[in-house]
Amino acid sequence: MADWLTPDQWSAVLLSLKVSFWATVLSLPAGVAVAYALARHEFWGKQALNGLVHLPLILPPVVTGYLLLLTFGRRGAIGGFLEESFGLVFAFRWTGAALAAAVMAFPLMVRAIRLAIEAVDPKLEQAAATLGASPLWIFATVTLPLILPGVIAGAILAFAKAMGEFGATITFVSNIPGQTQTLPSAVYSFLQVPGGDGQALQLVLIAVAIALLALFLSEWLGRAVARRIAGS
Protein backbone atom coordinates (compact mmCIF):
# COMPACT_ATOMS: atom_id res chain seq x y z
CA MET A 1 0.00 0.00 0.00
CA ALA A 2 1.06 3.52 -0.63
CA ASP A 3 3.11 4.71 2.34
CA TRP A 4 2.26 8.35 1.72
CA LEU A 5 -0.92 7.61 3.67
CA THR A 6 -1.02 6.36 7.24
CA PRO A 7 -2.99 3.13 7.88
CA ASP A 8 -5.76 5.19 9.48
CA GLN A 9 -6.02 7.49 6.48
CA TRP A 10 -5.97 4.55 4.10
CA SER A 11 -8.67 2.63 5.97
CA ALA A 12 -10.87 5.75 6.05
CA VAL A 13 -10.64 6.07 2.23
CA LEU A 14 -11.32 2.38 1.65
CA LEU A 15 -14.17 2.37 4.16
CA SER A 16 -15.81 5.35 2.50
CA LEU A 17 -15.57 3.69 -0.91
CA LYS A 18 -17.04 0.45 0.47
CA VAL A 19 -19.82 2.24 2.37
CA SER A 20 -20.75 4.41 -0.63
CA PHE A 21 -20.65 1.49 -3.06
CA TRP A 22 -23.02 -0.67 -1.01
CA ALA A 23 -25.24 2.26 -0.07
CA THR A 24 -25.70 3.05 -3.79
CA VAL A 25 -26.04 -0.49 -5.12
CA LEU A 26 -28.48 -1.68 -2.48
CA SER A 27 -30.72 1.39 -2.57
CA LEU A 28 -30.84 1.61 -6.39
CA PRO A 29 -33.69 -0.90 -6.95
CA ALA A 30 -35.72 0.79 -4.21
CA GLY A 31 -34.88 4.18 -5.72
CA VAL A 32 -36.18 3.12 -9.15
CA ALA A 33 -39.32 1.58 -7.62
CA VAL A 34 -40.13 4.63 -5.50
CA ALA A 35 -39.39 7.02 -8.38
CA TYR A 36 -41.66 4.98 -10.66
CA ALA A 37 -44.48 4.94 -8.12
CA LEU A 38 -44.20 8.69 -7.54
CA ALA A 39 -43.97 9.50 -11.27
CA ARG A 40 -46.63 7.17 -12.67
CA HIS A 41 -49.13 6.20 -10.00
CA GLU A 42 -51.77 7.82 -7.90
CA PHE A 43 -52.21 6.00 -4.61
CA TRP A 44 -53.27 6.56 -1.05
CA GLY A 45 -50.38 7.98 0.98
CA LYS A 46 -48.44 9.21 -2.07
CA GLN A 47 -47.77 12.60 -0.46
CA ALA A 48 -46.67 10.88 2.75
CA LEU A 49 -44.21 8.70 0.83
CA ASN A 50 -42.93 11.71 -1.06
CA GLY A 51 -42.42 13.57 2.22
CA LEU A 52 -40.70 10.63 3.89
CA VAL A 53 -38.27 10.24 0.97
CA HIS A 54 -37.37 13.92 1.01
CA LEU A 55 -37.17 14.27 4.79
CA PRO A 56 -33.39 13.59 5.06
CA LEU A 57 -32.84 16.44 2.58
CA ILE A 58 -34.45 19.02 4.84
CA LEU A 59 -33.83 17.66 8.35
CA PRO A 60 -30.53 18.48 10.07
CA PRO A 61 -28.29 15.42 9.39
CA VAL A 62 -27.77 15.04 13.13
CA VAL A 63 -31.52 14.58 13.55
CA THR A 64 -31.63 11.95 10.81
CA GLY A 65 -28.72 10.16 12.48
CA TYR A 66 -30.47 10.25 15.83
CA LEU A 67 -33.71 8.96 14.31
CA LEU A 68 -31.72 6.11 12.73
CA LEU A 69 -30.23 5.33 16.13
CA LEU A 70 -33.72 5.24 17.65
CA THR A 71 -35.16 2.91 15.00
CA PHE A 72 -32.15 0.88 13.81
CA GLY A 73 -30.17 0.92 17.07
CA ARG A 74 -29.84 -2.39 18.93
CA ARG A 75 -32.76 -1.39 21.14
CA GLY A 76 -34.70 0.23 18.32
CA ALA A 77 -37.87 -1.40 16.94
CA ILE A 78 -36.37 -2.41 13.59
CA GLY A 79 -32.77 -2.74 14.74
CA GLY A 80 -33.69 -5.14 17.55
CA PHE A 81 -35.78 -7.28 15.23
CA LEU A 82 -33.04 -7.45 12.57
CA GLU A 83 -30.43 -8.46 15.14
CA GLU A 84 -32.59 -11.19 16.64
CA SER A 85 -33.79 -12.60 13.33
CA PHE A 86 -30.75 -12.18 11.04
CA GLY A 87 -27.91 -11.20 13.36
CA LEU A 88 -27.69 -7.95 11.39
CA VAL A 89 -26.37 -5.05 13.46
CA PHE A 90 -26.22 -1.46 12.22
CA ALA A 91 -25.32 0.67 15.24
CA PHE A 92 -21.59 1.48 15.45
CA ARG A 93 -20.74 -0.80 12.50
CA TRP A 94 -19.77 0.01 8.92
CA THR A 95 -23.18 -1.40 7.83
CA GLY A 96 -24.75 1.44 9.80
CA ALA A 97 -22.60 3.93 7.95
CA ALA A 98 -23.87 2.45 4.68
CA LEU A 99 -27.47 2.70 5.90
CA ALA A 100 -27.02 6.31 6.96
CA ALA A 101 -25.36 7.18 3.63
CA ALA A 102 -28.14 5.42 1.68
CA VAL A 103 -30.88 7.26 3.60
CA MET A 104 -29.18 10.62 3.13
CA ALA A 105 -28.53 10.03 -0.59
CA PHE A 106 -31.96 8.53 -1.34
CA PRO A 107 -33.82 11.81 -2.07
CA LEU A 108 -31.20 12.86 -4.65
CA MET A 109 -31.29 9.46 -6.32
CA VAL A 110 -35.10 9.33 -6.44
CA ARG A 111 -35.29 12.87 -7.79
CA ALA A 112 -32.94 12.19 -10.72
CA ILE A 113 -34.69 8.94 -11.65
CA ARG A 114 -38.16 10.42 -11.23
CA LEU A 115 -37.32 13.24 -13.66
CA ALA A 116 -36.11 10.66 -16.18
CA ILE A 117 -39.31 8.61 -15.83
CA GLU A 118 -41.49 11.70 -16.23
CA ALA A 119 -39.67 12.44 -19.48
CA VAL A 120 -40.69 9.07 -20.97
CA ASP A 121 -43.85 9.40 -23.05
CA PRO A 122 -46.49 7.06 -21.51
CA LYS A 123 -47.82 6.66 -25.05
CA LEU A 124 -44.77 4.52 -25.86
CA GLU A 125 -45.65 2.25 -22.95
CA GLN A 126 -49.24 2.05 -24.20
CA ALA A 127 -47.95 1.11 -27.66
CA ALA A 128 -45.87 -1.68 -26.08
CA ALA A 129 -48.96 -2.95 -24.26
CA THR A 130 -50.97 -3.12 -27.49
CA LEU A 131 -48.12 -5.19 -28.95
CA GLY A 132 -48.58 -7.77 -26.21
CA ALA A 133 -46.06 -6.73 -23.56
CA SER A 134 -47.13 -7.20 -19.92
CA PRO A 135 -46.45 -4.31 -17.49
CA LEU A 136 -43.23 -5.96 -16.25
CA TRP A 137 -41.97 -6.50 -19.81
CA ILE A 138 -42.89 -2.94 -20.75
CA PHE A 139 -40.76 -1.70 -17.88
CA ALA A 140 -37.84 -3.94 -18.82
CA THR A 141 -37.88 -3.32 -22.58
CA VAL A 142 -39.16 0.24 -22.95
CA THR A 143 -39.11 2.28 -19.74
CA LEU A 144 -35.81 1.08 -18.26
CA PRO A 145 -33.70 1.51 -21.44
CA LEU A 146 -35.14 5.00 -21.90
CA ILE A 147 -34.46 6.13 -18.32
CA LEU A 148 -31.00 4.55 -18.10
CA PRO A 149 -29.14 7.90 -18.35
CA GLY A 150 -31.26 9.19 -15.45
CA VAL A 151 -30.65 6.04 -13.40
CA ILE A 152 -26.88 6.34 -13.96
CA ALA A 153 -26.94 10.02 -13.03
CA GLY A 154 -29.00 9.25 -9.92
CA ALA A 155 -26.66 6.45 -8.84
CA ILE A 156 -23.52 8.54 -9.25
CA LEU A 157 -25.09 11.50 -7.49
CA ALA A 158 -26.03 9.16 -4.63
CA PHE A 159 -22.49 7.74 -4.57
CA ALA A 160 -20.98 11.22 -4.36
CA LYS A 161 -23.43 12.20 -1.62
CA ALA A 162 -22.60 9.00 0.30
CA MET A 163 -18.87 9.74 0.05
CA GLY A 164 -19.45 13.09 1.70
CA GLU A 165 -22.01 12.10 4.33
CA PHE A 166 -20.90 13.18 7.79
CA GLY A 167 -23.57 14.35 10.24
CA ALA A 168 -25.94 11.39 10.20
CA THR A 169 -23.05 8.92 10.01
CA ILE A 170 -21.13 10.24 13.01
CA THR A 171 -24.33 10.41 15.06
CA PHE A 172 -25.48 6.90 14.16
CA VAL A 173 -22.18 4.93 14.07
CA SER A 174 -19.73 7.30 15.78
CA ASN A 175 -16.14 7.79 14.59
CA ILE A 176 -14.10 4.69 15.42
CA PRO A 177 -10.81 4.54 13.45
CA GLY A 178 -10.63 1.37 11.33
CA GLN A 179 -14.29 0.53 11.95
CA THR A 180 -16.65 3.43 11.31
CA GLN A 181 -14.28 6.27 10.54
CA THR A 182 -15.19 7.36 7.01
CA LEU A 183 -13.22 9.90 5.00
CA PRO A 184 -15.17 12.96 6.23
CA SER A 185 -15.03 11.71 9.85
CA ALA A 186 -11.26 11.26 9.50
CA VAL A 187 -10.86 14.80 8.14
CA TYR A 188 -12.84 16.02 11.13
CA SER A 189 -10.66 14.02 13.58
CA PHE A 190 -7.38 15.24 12.07
CA LEU A 191 -8.56 18.82 12.35
CA GLN A 192 -9.22 18.27 16.07
CA VAL A 193 -5.55 17.48 16.91
CA PRO A 194 -2.67 19.97 16.70
CA GLY A 195 -0.57 19.46 13.54
CA GLY A 196 -3.21 17.25 11.93
CA ASP A 197 -4.14 19.63 9.12
CA GLY A 198 -1.48 18.18 6.76
CA GLN A 199 -3.10 14.77 6.94
CA ALA A 200 -6.56 16.34 6.65
CA LEU A 201 -5.49 18.14 3.45
CA GLN A 202 -4.29 14.86 1.92
CA LEU A 203 -7.72 13.35 2.49
CA VAL A 204 -9.42 16.45 1.14
CA LEU A 205 -7.43 16.11 -2.09
CA ILE A 206 -8.42 12.46 -2.36
CA ALA A 207 -12.07 13.39 -1.81
CA VAL A 208 -11.88 16.02 -4.56
CA ALA A 209 -10.25 13.51 -6.93
CA ILE A 210 -12.92 10.86 -6.29
CA ALA A 211 -15.73 13.40 -6.71
CA LEU A 212 -14.31 14.64 -10.02
CA LEU A 213 -13.81 11.09 -11.25
CA ALA A 214 -17.43 10.25 -10.41
CA LEU A 215 -18.60 13.37 -12.22
CA PHE A 216 -16.64 12.55 -15.39
CA LEU A 217 -17.80 8.93 -15.27
CA SER A 218 -21.42 10.04 -15.01
CA GLU A 219 -21.05 12.47 -17.94
CA TRP A 220 -19.35 9.86 -20.10
CA LEU A 221 -21.81 7.06 -19.27
CA GLY A 222 -24.77 9.38 -19.71
CA ARG A 223 -23.55 10.48 -23.12
CA ALA A 224 -22.78 6.93 -24.24
CA VAL A 225 -26.26 5.74 -23.27
CA ALA A 226 -27.96 8.76 -24.82
CA ARG A 227 -26.07 8.09 -28.06
CA ARG A 228 -27.18 4.48 -28.07
CA ILE A 229 -30.81 5.52 -27.52
CA ALA A 230 -30.84 8.27 -30.14
CA GLY A 231 -28.93 5.96 -32.49
CA SER A 232 -28.14 8.51 -35.14
Next chain:
Amino acid sequence: MSFSVRLLHRFGNFVLDVDFTAPAGVTALFGRSGSGKTSVVNAIAGLFKPEAGQISVGGRVLYDSERGASIPVHQRRLGYVFQEGRLFPHLSVQQNLGYGRWFAPGGAATRAEFERVVAMLGIEGLLERRPGSLSGGEKQRVAIGRALLASPQLLLMDEPLAALDEERKAEILPYLERLCEHSEIPIVYVSHSMAEVARLATTLVLMEDGIVTRSGPASEVLSDPESVPALGIRTAGASLRATVAAQEEDGLTRLETTAGPLFLPRVEAPVGALVSIRILAHDVILSRTRPEGLSALNILATTVTAVRLGDGPGAIVQLRAGEDLLLARITRRSAMALELTPGADCFAILKTVSVAQQNVGRTG
Protein backbone atom coordinates in the same frame (compact mmCIF):
# COMPACT_ATOMS: atom_id res chain seq x y z
CA MET B 1 -64.75 -12.43 -38.53
CA SER B 2 -67.06 -9.68 -37.33
CA PHE B 3 -66.87 -7.49 -34.27
CA SER B 4 -69.30 -5.49 -32.19
CA VAL B 5 -68.93 -2.45 -29.99
CA ARG B 6 -71.45 -1.11 -27.52
CA LEU B 7 -70.38 1.45 -25.00
CA LEU B 8 -71.62 4.28 -22.83
CA HIS B 9 -69.36 6.71 -21.03
CA ARG B 10 -69.71 10.17 -19.60
CA PHE B 11 -66.80 12.65 -19.87
CA GLY B 12 -68.02 15.72 -17.98
CA ASN B 13 -70.93 16.86 -20.14
CA PHE B 14 -69.85 14.91 -23.23
CA VAL B 15 -71.59 11.57 -23.52
CA LEU B 16 -70.16 8.79 -25.65
CA ASP B 17 -72.99 6.45 -26.62
CA VAL B 18 -71.98 4.06 -29.36
CA ASP B 19 -73.44 0.83 -30.67
CA PHE B 20 -72.46 -0.84 -33.92
CA THR B 21 -71.60 -4.19 -35.42
CA ALA B 22 -69.26 -4.54 -38.36
CA PRO B 23 -68.47 -7.46 -40.66
CA ALA B 24 -64.95 -8.37 -41.81
CA GLY B 25 -63.26 -5.84 -44.05
CA VAL B 26 -62.40 -2.23 -43.36
CA THR B 27 -64.71 -0.37 -41.01
CA ALA B 28 -64.19 3.38 -41.11
CA LEU B 29 -65.17 5.55 -38.16
CA PHE B 30 -65.82 8.90 -39.72
CA GLY B 31 -66.59 12.17 -37.99
CA ARG B 32 -65.23 15.56 -37.03
CA SER B 33 -62.41 15.90 -34.48
CA GLY B 34 -63.89 15.59 -31.02
CA SER B 35 -66.74 13.34 -32.11
CA GLY B 36 -65.39 10.49 -29.96
CA LYS B 37 -63.77 8.28 -32.61
CA THR B 38 -60.46 7.86 -30.83
CA SER B 39 -62.22 7.00 -27.55
CA VAL B 40 -64.04 4.17 -29.32
CA VAL B 41 -60.76 2.79 -30.69
CA ASN B 42 -59.06 3.17 -27.30
CA ALA B 43 -61.93 1.28 -25.68
CA ILE B 44 -61.48 -1.56 -28.18
CA ALA B 45 -57.75 -1.59 -27.46
CA GLY B 46 -58.33 -1.53 -23.69
CA LEU B 47 -56.53 1.77 -23.15
CA PHE B 48 -59.77 3.25 -21.87
CA LYS B 49 -62.47 1.50 -19.84
CA PRO B 50 -65.98 2.76 -20.55
CA GLU B 51 -68.47 2.91 -17.69
CA ALA B 52 -70.78 0.49 -19.44
CA GLY B 53 -70.58 -1.60 -22.55
CA GLN B 54 -69.53 -4.75 -24.31
CA ILE B 55 -66.85 -5.23 -26.92
CA SER B 56 -66.25 -8.47 -28.75
CA VAL B 57 -64.17 -9.52 -31.71
CA GLY B 58 -65.07 -12.69 -33.60
CA GLY B 59 -67.04 -14.03 -30.63
CA ARG B 60 -64.24 -13.33 -28.11
CA VAL B 61 -65.44 -10.92 -25.42
CA LEU B 62 -62.77 -8.30 -24.72
CA TYR B 63 -64.83 -6.20 -22.37
CA ASP B 64 -68.14 -6.65 -20.61
CA SER B 65 -69.00 -4.19 -17.87
CA GLU B 66 -71.98 -6.23 -16.66
CA ARG B 67 -69.92 -9.35 -16.01
CA GLY B 68 -66.97 -7.27 -14.88
CA ALA B 69 -64.84 -8.89 -17.59
CA SER B 70 -61.96 -6.95 -19.10
CA ILE B 71 -59.05 -8.58 -20.88
CA PRO B 72 -55.85 -6.59 -20.18
CA VAL B 73 -54.47 -4.56 -23.08
CA HIS B 74 -51.51 -6.83 -23.66
CA GLN B 75 -53.68 -9.94 -23.97
CA ARG B 76 -56.21 -8.51 -26.44
CA ARG B 77 -54.06 -9.32 -29.47
CA LEU B 78 -54.87 -6.20 -31.43
CA GLY B 79 -52.61 -4.20 -33.67
CA TYR B 80 -52.82 -0.48 -33.05
CA VAL B 81 -51.37 2.09 -35.46
CA PHE B 82 -51.33 5.45 -33.70
CA GLN B 83 -51.51 8.86 -35.33
CA GLU B 84 -47.95 9.67 -34.26
CA GLY B 85 -46.32 6.30 -34.95
CA ARG B 86 -45.00 5.81 -31.42
CA LEU B 87 -41.95 3.84 -32.51
CA PHE B 88 -39.50 2.90 -29.74
CA PRO B 89 -36.64 5.39 -30.11
CA HIS B 90 -34.04 3.11 -28.52
CA LEU B 91 -34.65 0.21 -30.92
CA SER B 92 -33.75 -0.14 -34.60
CA VAL B 93 -36.49 -0.43 -37.23
CA GLN B 94 -35.88 -4.18 -37.34
CA GLN B 95 -36.22 -4.46 -33.54
CA ASN B 96 -39.33 -2.27 -33.59
CA LEU B 97 -40.89 -4.55 -36.20
CA GLY B 98 -39.97 -7.61 -34.15
CA TYR B 99 -41.19 -6.21 -30.83
CA GLY B 100 -44.67 -7.74 -30.99
CA ARG B 101 -43.20 -11.08 -32.04
CA TRP B 102 -41.62 -11.65 -28.63
CA PHE B 103 -45.07 -11.71 -27.12
CA ALA B 104 -47.32 -13.21 -29.81
CA PRO B 105 -48.47 -16.52 -28.28
CA GLY B 106 -47.88 -19.36 -30.72
CA GLY B 107 -49.01 -17.44 -33.74
CA ALA B 108 -45.77 -15.47 -34.04
CA ALA B 109 -45.01 -14.20 -37.51
CA THR B 110 -42.57 -16.38 -39.40
CA ARG B 111 -39.49 -15.23 -41.31
CA ALA B 112 -41.48 -15.40 -44.57
CA GLU B 113 -44.29 -13.35 -43.05
CA PHE B 114 -41.76 -10.78 -41.86
CA GLU B 115 -40.30 -10.48 -45.35
CA ARG B 116 -43.74 -10.25 -46.96
CA VAL B 117 -44.83 -7.37 -44.69
CA VAL B 118 -41.51 -5.56 -45.08
CA ALA B 119 -41.78 -5.85 -48.87
CA MET B 120 -45.42 -4.77 -48.93
CA LEU B 121 -44.56 -1.61 -46.98
CA GLY B 122 -41.35 -0.96 -48.92
CA ILE B 123 -39.17 -0.63 -45.82
CA GLU B 124 -36.41 -3.13 -46.72
CA GLY B 125 -33.85 -0.35 -46.83
CA LEU B 126 -34.69 1.01 -43.38
CA LEU B 127 -34.19 -2.05 -41.18
CA GLU B 128 -30.88 -0.98 -39.65
CA ARG B 129 -31.94 2.63 -39.04
CA ARG B 130 -33.28 4.19 -35.84
CA PRO B 131 -36.72 5.85 -35.75
CA GLY B 132 -35.09 9.22 -35.05
CA SER B 133 -33.63 9.33 -38.56
CA LEU B 134 -36.83 8.39 -40.44
CA SER B 135 -39.23 10.73 -42.23
CA GLY B 136 -42.84 10.95 -41.06
CA GLY B 137 -44.05 8.71 -43.87
CA GLU B 138 -41.36 6.11 -43.22
CA LYS B 139 -42.15 6.09 -39.50
CA GLN B 140 -45.81 5.47 -40.21
CA ARG B 141 -45.04 2.58 -42.56
CA VAL B 142 -42.82 0.99 -39.91
CA ALA B 143 -45.60 1.50 -37.33
CA ILE B 144 -48.05 -0.31 -39.60
CA GLY B 145 -45.57 -3.16 -40.08
CA ARG B 146 -44.96 -3.42 -36.34
CA ALA B 147 -48.70 -3.71 -35.66
CA LEU B 148 -49.17 -6.33 -38.40
CA LEU B 149 -46.25 -8.48 -37.27
CA ALA B 150 -47.73 -8.86 -33.78
CA SER B 151 -50.21 -11.26 -35.47
CA PRO B 152 -53.26 -9.29 -34.33
CA GLN B 153 -56.85 -10.47 -34.60
CA LEU B 154 -58.04 -6.94 -35.31
CA LEU B 155 -56.11 -3.98 -36.65
CA LEU B 156 -56.90 -0.51 -35.28
CA MET B 157 -55.72 2.57 -37.16
CA ASP B 158 -56.30 5.97 -35.60
CA GLU B 159 -55.86 8.62 -38.30
CA PRO B 160 -52.57 7.08 -39.44
CA LEU B 161 -52.16 9.75 -42.13
CA ALA B 162 -53.39 12.83 -40.26
CA ALA B 163 -49.93 13.95 -39.10
CA LEU B 164 -48.50 13.79 -42.63
CA ASP B 165 -48.45 16.34 -45.45
CA GLU B 166 -50.27 15.65 -48.74
CA GLU B 167 -47.18 14.23 -50.42
CA ARG B 168 -46.54 11.72 -47.62
CA LYS B 169 -50.22 10.77 -47.60
CA ALA B 170 -50.05 10.01 -51.30
CA GLU B 171 -46.94 7.93 -50.58
CA ILE B 172 -48.64 5.76 -47.94
CA LEU B 173 -52.18 5.41 -49.31
CA PRO B 174 -51.20 2.79 -51.90
CA TYR B 175 -49.63 0.67 -49.13
CA LEU B 176 -52.78 1.03 -47.04
CA GLU B 177 -54.94 0.06 -50.00
CA ARG B 178 -52.85 -3.03 -50.61
CA LEU B 179 -53.07 -3.87 -46.91
CA CYS B 180 -56.84 -3.40 -46.82
CA GLU B 181 -57.33 -5.48 -49.95
CA HIS B 182 -55.32 -8.45 -48.72
CA SER B 183 -56.06 -8.31 -45.02
CA GLU B 184 -57.77 -11.36 -43.56
CA ILE B 185 -58.42 -9.64 -40.23
CA PRO B 186 -60.95 -6.84 -39.70
CA ILE B 187 -59.55 -3.32 -39.76
CA VAL B 188 -60.96 -0.32 -37.89
CA TYR B 189 -59.91 2.87 -39.60
CA VAL B 190 -60.51 6.23 -37.91
CA SER B 191 -60.49 9.25 -40.16
CA HIS B 192 -61.95 12.66 -40.79
CA SER B 193 -60.87 12.59 -44.43
CA MET B 194 -63.64 11.58 -46.84
CA ALA B 195 -61.09 10.85 -49.57
CA GLU B 196 -59.33 8.20 -47.43
CA VAL B 197 -62.59 6.69 -46.25
CA ALA B 198 -64.00 6.43 -49.78
CA ARG B 199 -60.86 4.67 -50.95
CA LEU B 200 -60.49 2.23 -48.07
CA ALA B 201 -63.78 1.53 -46.30
CA THR B 202 -66.17 -1.35 -46.84
CA THR B 203 -68.28 -0.43 -43.82
CA LEU B 204 -68.87 3.13 -42.69
CA VAL B 205 -69.80 4.32 -39.20
CA LEU B 206 -70.64 8.03 -38.98
CA MET B 207 -70.13 9.67 -35.60
CA GLU B 208 -71.24 13.04 -34.35
CA ASP B 209 -70.96 14.41 -30.79
CA GLY B 210 -70.33 11.01 -29.29
CA ILE B 211 -73.12 9.09 -30.98
CA VAL B 212 -73.34 6.95 -34.11
CA THR B 213 -75.62 8.74 -36.55
CA ARG B 214 -75.44 6.13 -39.29
CA SER B 215 -73.66 2.84 -39.98
CA GLY B 216 -73.79 0.33 -42.80
CA PRO B 217 -72.03 -0.80 -45.98
CA ALA B 218 -69.91 2.09 -47.25
CA SER B 219 -71.59 2.23 -50.67
CA GLU B 220 -75.00 2.44 -49.03
CA VAL B 221 -74.09 5.16 -46.52
CA LEU B 222 -72.18 7.20 -49.11
CA SER B 223 -75.14 7.23 -51.52
CA ASP B 224 -77.71 8.19 -48.88
CA PRO B 225 -78.83 11.83 -49.22
CA GLU B 226 -79.55 11.88 -45.48
CA SER B 227 -75.89 11.32 -44.62
CA VAL B 228 -74.63 14.17 -46.82
CA PRO B 229 -74.54 16.80 -44.03
CA ALA B 230 -72.44 14.46 -41.90
CA LEU B 231 -70.10 13.63 -44.78
CA GLY B 232 -69.60 17.26 -45.73
CA ILE B 233 -71.33 18.88 -48.68
CA ARG B 234 -68.12 19.32 -50.67
CA THR B 235 -66.84 15.82 -50.16
CA ALA B 236 -70.09 13.86 -50.38
CA GLY B 237 -70.39 11.49 -53.30
CA ALA B 238 -71.31 7.96 -54.19
CA SER B 239 -69.35 5.06 -55.61
CA LEU B 240 -70.18 2.92 -58.66
CA ARG B 241 -68.85 -0.54 -59.29
CA ALA B 242 -67.31 -0.96 -62.71
CA THR B 243 -65.35 -3.46 -64.78
CA VAL B 244 -62.38 -2.45 -66.90
CA ALA B 245 -63.63 -3.20 -70.44
CA ALA B 246 -60.84 -1.95 -72.70
CA GLN B 247 -57.76 0.23 -72.88
CA GLU B 248 -58.53 2.53 -75.83
CA GLU B 249 -55.91 3.78 -78.31
CA ASP B 250 -56.38 7.47 -77.42
CA GLY B 251 -55.23 6.88 -73.82
CA LEU B 252 -58.66 6.48 -72.28
CA THR B 253 -59.89 3.43 -70.43
CA ARG B 254 -63.41 2.20 -71.05
CA LEU B 255 -65.20 1.00 -67.93
CA GLU B 256 -68.49 -0.83 -68.01
CA THR B 257 -71.02 -0.04 -65.28
CA THR B 258 -74.52 -1.45 -64.92
CA ALA B 259 -75.81 1.92 -66.18
CA GLY B 260 -73.60 2.13 -69.26
CA PRO B 261 -69.99 2.79 -70.33
CA LEU B 262 -67.70 5.41 -68.77
CA PHE B 263 -64.41 6.77 -70.14
CA LEU B 264 -61.56 7.68 -67.80
CA PRO B 265 -57.96 8.75 -68.34
CA ARG B 266 -55.78 5.62 -68.33
CA VAL B 267 -56.59 3.35 -65.38
CA GLU B 268 -53.67 1.06 -64.54
CA ALA B 269 -55.64 -2.14 -64.21
CA PRO B 270 -55.96 -5.21 -66.43
CA VAL B 271 -59.05 -5.72 -68.59
CA GLY B 272 -61.67 -7.51 -66.53
CA ALA B 273 -60.58 -5.99 -63.20
CA LEU B 274 -63.31 -4.79 -60.89
CA VAL B 275 -62.87 -1.25 -59.62
CA SER B 276 -64.91 1.20 -57.64
CA ILE B 277 -65.24 4.71 -58.98
CA ARG B 278 -66.10 7.74 -56.98
CA ILE B 279 -68.34 10.49 -58.24
CA LEU B 280 -68.64 13.60 -56.05
CA ALA B 281 -72.15 15.00 -55.77
CA HIS B 282 -71.07 18.45 -56.94
CA ASP B 283 -69.48 16.98 -60.07
CA VAL B 284 -72.87 15.80 -61.41
CA ILE B 285 -75.12 17.91 -63.65
CA LEU B 286 -78.68 16.75 -64.32
CA SER B 287 -80.70 17.07 -67.52
CA ARG B 288 -84.25 15.87 -68.24
CA THR B 289 -83.45 15.30 -71.94
CA ARG B 290 -80.44 13.52 -73.42
CA PRO B 291 -77.93 16.34 -73.89
CA GLU B 292 -76.58 16.92 -77.41
CA GLY B 293 -73.41 18.68 -78.47
CA LEU B 294 -71.72 18.50 -75.05
CA SER B 295 -68.03 17.88 -74.55
CA ALA B 296 -68.70 15.64 -71.54
CA LEU B 297 -68.07 11.99 -72.40
CA ASN B 298 -69.74 10.42 -69.43
CA ILE B 299 -73.51 10.58 -69.42
CA LEU B 300 -75.62 7.98 -67.63
CA ALA B 301 -79.35 7.43 -67.87
CA THR B 302 -80.77 7.45 -64.35
CA THR B 303 -84.00 7.58 -62.34
CA VAL B 304 -84.56 9.85 -59.34
CA THR B 305 -85.08 7.81 -56.17
CA ALA B 306 -85.04 10.51 -53.50
CA VAL B 307 -84.65 14.26 -53.13
CA ARG B 308 -83.44 15.96 -49.97
CA LEU B 309 -83.94 19.68 -49.71
CA GLY B 310 -81.46 21.29 -47.36
CA ASP B 311 -81.87 24.38 -45.23
CA GLY B 312 -80.01 26.53 -47.75
CA PRO B 313 -80.46 26.91 -51.49
CA GLY B 314 -79.10 23.44 -52.25
CA ALA B 315 -80.69 20.08 -52.81
CA ILE B 316 -79.29 16.54 -52.93
CA VAL B 317 -80.78 14.16 -55.47
CA GLN B 318 -80.29 10.42 -55.22
CA LEU B 319 -80.35 8.62 -58.54
CA ARG B 320 -80.51 4.98 -59.54
CA ALA B 321 -77.87 4.24 -62.15
CA GLY B 322 -78.27 0.60 -63.18
CA GLU B 323 -77.75 -1.38 -59.98
CA ASP B 324 -75.91 1.40 -58.12
CA LEU B 325 -76.88 4.72 -56.60
CA LEU B 326 -75.48 8.16 -57.40
CA LEU B 327 -75.75 11.50 -55.64
CA ALA B 328 -76.07 14.87 -57.34
CA ARG B 329 -75.91 18.24 -55.64
CA ILE B 330 -77.95 20.90 -57.46
CA THR B 331 -79.83 24.01 -56.44
CA ARG B 332 -83.27 23.80 -54.96
CA ARG B 333 -84.44 26.08 -57.77
CA SER B 334 -83.26 23.59 -60.44
CA ALA B 335 -84.88 20.72 -58.60
CA MET B 336 -88.20 22.59 -58.77
CA ALA B 337 -87.77 23.77 -62.37
CA LEU B 338 -86.88 20.29 -63.65
CA GLU B 339 -89.63 18.71 -61.56
CA LEU B 340 -87.20 16.21 -60.08
CA THR B 341 -89.32 14.00 -57.90
CA PRO B 342 -88.90 10.29 -57.15
CA GLY B 343 -89.57 8.27 -60.27
CA ALA B 344 -88.53 11.01 -62.73
CA ASP B 345 -86.10 9.95 -65.47
CA CYS B 346 -83.07 12.14 -66.07
CA PHE B 347 -79.54 12.06 -67.41
CA ALA B 348 -76.53 12.50 -65.17
CA ILE B 349 -73.58 14.31 -66.75
CA LEU B 350 -70.40 13.48 -64.87
CA LYS B 351 -67.77 16.23 -64.88
CA THR B 352 -65.06 14.29 -63.07
CA VAL B 353 -64.77 10.61 -62.40
CA SER B 354 -61.99 8.98 -60.42
CA VAL B 355 -61.10 5.47 -59.45
CA ALA B 356 -61.49 5.04 -55.70
CA GLN B 357 -60.71 1.40 -55.13
CA GLN B 358 -59.10 -1.25 -57.24
CA ASN B 359 -59.99 -4.92 -57.11
CA VAL B 360 -63.13 -4.27 -55.11
CA GLY B 361 -64.35 -7.70 -56.17
CA ARG B 362 -61.93 -9.38 -53.76
CA THR B 363 -62.84 -7.43 -50.65
CA GLY B 364 -66.44 -6.70 -51.64
